[in-house]
Amino acid sequence: MQGIVFDIQHFCLHDGPGIRTVVFLKGCPLKCQWCHNPESQNAYPQIMYSKEKCIGCGECVKACPQKKFSLHNPWSCDNLASDECSACIKACPSGALRLCGDIMNTETLFKEITRDIVFYNHSGGGITLSGGEPLMQPDFSYELLRCAKNKQINTAIETCGFFDESLVPKFHTVTDLWLYDIKHFLDDVHLKYTGVKNDKIFKNLHTLDLLGANIVLRAPIIPGVNDNENHISMLGKLAGELRSVKRIELIPYHTLGVSKAKQLGKKDVFNPDVGLLRDKINLFFNLLQKTVACEVKIQQ
Amino acid sequence: MKKLRKQLTEYYDTMYDVERNEKFLKVRNDIYTAMDAYKASNPNASAVNLKSELHLQIANRFEPVLFDELPFFYEMGIKPADCWGSPMLGLPCAWGVLPELKNANINDPDIVAFDSFACGAVFDTDHHCLGYTKLFETGILGIIENIKYEQKKNNTKEKQDFLAATEKSCNAIIKIAEKFSLEAEKQLVNCQDEAKRGNLLKIQNTAKRIPANPPATFYEGLCMIWFMREVTASVEGIGISLLGRLDKLLGSLYVADLKAGNITRTEAKELIKRFLSITPIKFKARTSNWADSSTCIELGGCDENGEPIFNEVTKMVIEAHEELKLTIPKMNCRIAKNSPKEYLDILSTSLLNGHNVYAFYNDSAIIEALVNNGKSLKDARNYVNGGCQETIVEGTEHSAGVYLYFNMPKVMDLTLNGVLEDERSYKTPKTENYYPKQLLNPKTFEDVYNAFFNNIKNAATCATFLRTEYGKNWHKSNPCPIFSSTLEGCVENGTDYTAGGAKYNRSTFCATGLATIIDSLYAIKTAVFDEGFITYDELCDATRNNWQNNEQLRLRLISLPKYGQANPEVDALASRFVEDLNNHINTLSNERGEQFQLSMFAYNYYSAAKFFVNATPDGRRRYDYLSQGISPSRVAPMQSALDAFNSASSIDFRKTGGINVLDVNLPYNSAMSTEVVSSIIRAFTDGNSHAVQMNYVSKEQLLEAQKHPEEYSDLIVRMCGLSVYFVNLSKGDQEEFLSRNFYTC
Structure with a gap:
């Protein structure tokens, strides 16, 4: 079975227990x-x-069979969004050009994952599927998680929660931990910043909770979007209502995505002022600690 | 401790340049005069006979030095403060050493002809471990009893001569201790200070018993180790790097003392602190930029039945070492599948505190390797490591692990390009046929592999043979009856360790640059043969010209898979090479009639050897760093620290008798916990690799330390087989450390 993976990071400590490999779909x-x-x-x-x-x-310009490539502007080529032609990338000696997104089959990927199995075993770690949204490639993701469970490897999914509700019970059986993103409680704001409404996300979350899944709520705190006390008190309320939330993780916005957006040729890059964020996060952390029963953590 | 430091510093300040120390010169000259006279009246005396007379002369003439703040006795004033014990010409202990053997590696044109890829002395005179177990069981008197027993047999003249000399030397050792007792007694007469009297009384009583008798208390145990280690080094002219397996030797003595109410934990730990503090003061660890005392402690591991060793002494030594923020003695920690969780957690926590002083040894792989190299299982379980990480078996083997360093990347360089115009090189008739030959027009990758490997084989064969020829005579130069008598076999065989008297007699061939040559071979395989984007000649030209006008090719070669990225093909090539090399090295014989064995650790030779090596096909530039031990190279970016472990563990080191060492800088991250580090150590015990040294330090810290050294005086890094205070390092060594792989997680 094949899927599209854009990164595999070994030795991760932030996305679930123990030493983990995170597969980005x-x-x-x-x-x-x-x-x-x-x-x-x-x-x-x-x-x-x-x-x-x-x-x-x-070398990239020389290698382009269609002679469409111009130096320092790889996005001028139409064929780049597909894997039909990657002559320029193959020709690049320095790694400046790279194809993001490998079509991989589950066997190859699982083999790479299991090379760290001895570390999972001793640390209680395993694999985390992230992305992107792993459940956008449900068959591929399920197969990976199933293989992992067969080898007694701990499994986690980092999800935006926006997926077909029929997938919930199926994935519940192969997933030890759900890292579940909560971006905004208001539908229209959610729509504005993410492109979708949030009703499906909350519905899936409640279903998972009823099934007794292990849930960590992950709240990215974005300046100008949700860095307000109202959002935090709603988070607290949500965690209080759910039975299966083990922890809330506050994730301060960081600028790592900006350079990557530029590398993709994106012009209008979201780049808010992060000046006061650190103080706010500490405030939110204290607020939550007072209101919720579960653990609260600031994810670095 | 401050007073102790002051006292020792004041004394040892007079003991670095001993040629200006009148007291030292007088004692030395008296000893030399006496020995010259003895030799003149005994012209046929054997080397070991002369050595035992030397021991007696030293015992008669040295003046004991005691320190108020120290309850130990050891200082004889006859060797420089920072001398390991090596037979340095001009020291009393080196009276009989033959300069033509000692300096052969500098003077013999045949040996020098190979110095760009094979260097080092002709005999390993250091890095030894005394047979502490035997000393703890029987004391010197027990050894003498055994000698007397052997003397009653129908022996050859040589054996009888050796036994007589050894008995005389053993008695000299007891006499040396007694002189310390008498000195303490003398000082007590005029001493009113209570604390000082306490130490003097202890010494007065203990030096009468130790080392003659087995230690009966924890304190006596420490005295036995320290006295025997220092005095052997002072009178034999060899370096005793190992202080032995402290927790195994002292654990039960401590428990007995504690039960009997003789000692508290606080008192015991204070004794350990003083015991640990002497070497760093002598070697100026706090101010020197490369304070290598070669002194090691071994902890953990298992007993002769395979049961874990972990006790209060283990804990106290680790605590004391960290509290004093010491770099030396080096901390060699054996780990095994059945090591207690508490042991690993203590080590992991200490490491996460930035106490970067530990080398971890994988019991199962090392013990199996030792058994595969001729040791009995029981003996193998009593292995120790030192002066860096070299494995030796305590009580049955001497070190022969560090005298021949081999630069594999240089042989690759010579295989591809021959000797370049601007390089110095000369050949001698004896070595010419063994000199690496340039390979022209290979048709397949196997041609390249075979040509390179043949060059390694020939050079290794010749380099070991040349040293062996000298080594055959070393027993005439520096026999060591005291050290020998603590090793099983020497008394029984009536033969000194230098002549092969000990139970085991392997020598070790120490190869450096594994990752550099594996990555280079793989680059040739891929670039020239599999993908064919460059010809062999073009690649050779590019390396010969140090990638001039060819940065694109260099980057392309760097981007190819490397050892340390857990690439199965590259790792398989590494396994194949290590197996081939090990098989060849095992066919070579040393002067004591036993085999050579392969090791890859090489101290800091990876740093020194780089200046011989031109650009290599892995993308490395001329004179850039070579890879270290069995660690990945630093030419290409490395993603996961775990892959360094995975690649190293994929090679089966259970057949290589010498030690093989991986160096890894752990990711510096707030999520790194004791549990995570312990699980990494535990995972290491599942593999077939020998040893790993880990640093826990960030690049940012190091850069800050360069800017504000005064604020980072305690920042310790593990460089190779030693740890140092980072800010003391030379700029060049700091940059070397900074150029290593710093992983993230």
């Missing part, structure tokens, strides 16, 4: 403006270009 139903993995949104392979790494050798 390409494609997301949300288009969050602040997305720290903007290369994950599109469901197809994309070219990324790092000007810093480019040595200006011109």
Whole structure:
């Protein structure tokens, strides 16, 4: 079975218990403006270009069979969004050009995942599927999680929660931990910043909760979007109502996505002022700690 | 501790440049005169006979030095403060050493002809471990009893000669201790200070018993180790790097003392602190930029039945070492599948505190490797490591682990390009046929592999043979009856350790640059043969010209898979090479009639050897760093620290008798917990790799330390087989450390 993966990170400690490998799947139903993995949104392979790494050798221009490629502007080529032609990328010696999004089969991927199995075993770690939205590729994701469970590897999914409700019980059986994103409680704001409404997200969350899934609520705190006490008190309320929430993680907005958006050739990049964010996060953390029974953590 | 530091510093300040120390010169000259006279009247005396007379002369003439703040006795004033014990010409202990053997590696043109890829002395005179277990069981008197028993047999003249000399040397050792007792007694007469009297009384009583008898208390145990280690080094002219398995040797003595109410934990730990503090003061660890005392402690591991060793002594040593923020003694920690959780957690916590002093040894792989290299299981379980990480078996083996360093990348360089015009090189008739030959026009990758490997084989064969020829005579230069008598076999065989008297007699061949050559071979395979984007000649030209006008090619080669990225193909190539090399090294014989064995650790030779090596096909530039031990190279970016472990663990080191060491800088991250580090250590015990050294430090900290050294005086890094205070390092060594792989998570 095949899927599109844009990154595999080994030795991760932030996305579930123990030492983990995080597999980033390409494609997301949300288009969050602040997305720290903007290369994950599109469901197809994309070219990324790092000007810093480019040595200006011109091998890419020479290699282009269609002669459409111009130096420092790889996005001028139409064929780049597909894997039909990657001559320029193959020709690039410095790694400045790279194809984001590998079509991988589950066997190959699982083999790569299991190379760290000894570390999972001793640390209680395992794999986390992230993205993008892993449930945009449900068959592929399910197969990976199933294989992992067969090898007694701990499994986690990091999800935006926007997926077909029929998937909930199926994935519940192969997922030890759900890292569940909550972006905004108001439908219209959610729609404005992410491109979708949030009703499906909350519905799936409640269903999972009823099934008794292990849930960690993850709240990205975005300046100008949800960095207000109202949002935090709603988060507290939500956590209080659910039975299965183990922890709330506050994730301060960071600017790592900005350079990646530029590498994708995006012009209008969301780049808010993060000046006061650190103080606010500490305030929110204290507020939540007073109101909720579960653990609260600031995710670095 | 401050007073102790002051006292020791004041004394040892007079003991660095001993040629200006009148007291030292007088004692030395008296000893030399006496020995010259003895030799003149005994022209046929054997080397070991002369050595035992030297021991007696030293015992008669040295003047004991005691320190108020120290309850230990050891200082004889006859070797420089920062001398390991090596037979340095001009020291009393080196009276009989033959300069033509000692300096052969500098003077013999055949050996020098290979110095760009094979260097080092002709005999390993350091890095030893005394047979502490035997000393703890029988004391010197027990050894003498055994000698007397052997003397009653129908022996050859040589054996009888050796036994007589050894008995004389053992008696000299007891006499040396007694002189310390008498000195304490003398000082007590005029001493009113209570604390000082306490130490003097202890010494007066203990030096009568130790080392003659087995230690009966924890304190006596420490005295036995320290006295025997220092005195052997002072009188034999060899370096005793190992202080032994402290927790195994002292654990039960401590428990017995505690039960009997003889000692409290606080008192015991204070004794340990003083015991640990002497070496760093002598070697100026706090101010020197490369304070290598070669002194090691071994902790953990298992007993002869395979049961874990972990006790209060283990804990106290680790606590004391960290509280004093020491770099030396080096901390060698054996770990096993059945190591207690508490042990690993203590080590992990200490590491996360930035106490970057630990080397971790994987018991199961090392013990199996030792058994595969001729040791009995019971003996193998008593292995120790030192002066860096070299494995030796305590009580049955001496070190022969560090005298021949081999630069594999240079052989690759010579295989591809021969000797370049601007390089110095000369050949001698004896070595010419063994000199690496340039490979022209290979048709397949196998041609390249075989040519390179043949060059390694020939050079290794010749380099070991040349040293062996000298080594055959080393027993005439520096026999060591005291050290030998603590090793099983020497007394029984009537043969000194230098002549192969000990139970085990392997030598170790120490190869450096594994990742550099594996990555280079893989680059040739891929670039020239599999993908064919460059010809062999073009690649050779590019390396010969140090990638001039060819940065694109260099970057392309860097981007190819590397060892340390857990790439199955590259790792398989590494496994194949290590197996081939190990098989060849095992066919080589040393002067004691036993085999060589392979190791890859190489101290800081990876740093020194780089200046011989031109650009290599892995994308490395001329004179850039070579890879270290079995660690990944630093040419390409490395993503996951776990992959360094995975690649190293994929090689089966259970057949290589020498030690093989991986260095990893753990990711510096607030999410790194004791549990995470312990699980990494635990995972390491599941693999077939030998040893790992980990640093927990961030690049940012190091850069800050460069800017504000005064604020980072305690910042310790593990460089190779030693740890140092980062700010003391030379700028070049700091940059070397900063150029290593710093992983993220």
